[in-house]
Amino acid sequence: MENKKKIHKIYVDRKACIGVATCVVIAPDAFDLDDEGIAIVKEGAEKLDDNKLLMAAQSCPVLAIHLFDEEGNRIFPAKL
């Protein structure tokens, strides 16, 4: 139950992203930088390990990576 897959949607706020690429370093199968040096979500990324995705999102200095559950509720970053 603890290990149940929670993350079902990943969104990168491209206006917020500053291209530091820590997300790419942590989860290269989930994120990449495009020609503009801004992060994109790779196909199938939401199927990867939740912990890795969460770590990548937490590593983003501007919190540009948003994670959602099956019902579309935001998991990260938490609402203030």
Ligand code: SF4
């Ligand atoms: S860590 Fe954040 S700012 Fe850096 S490339 Fe990824 S989404 Fe963009």
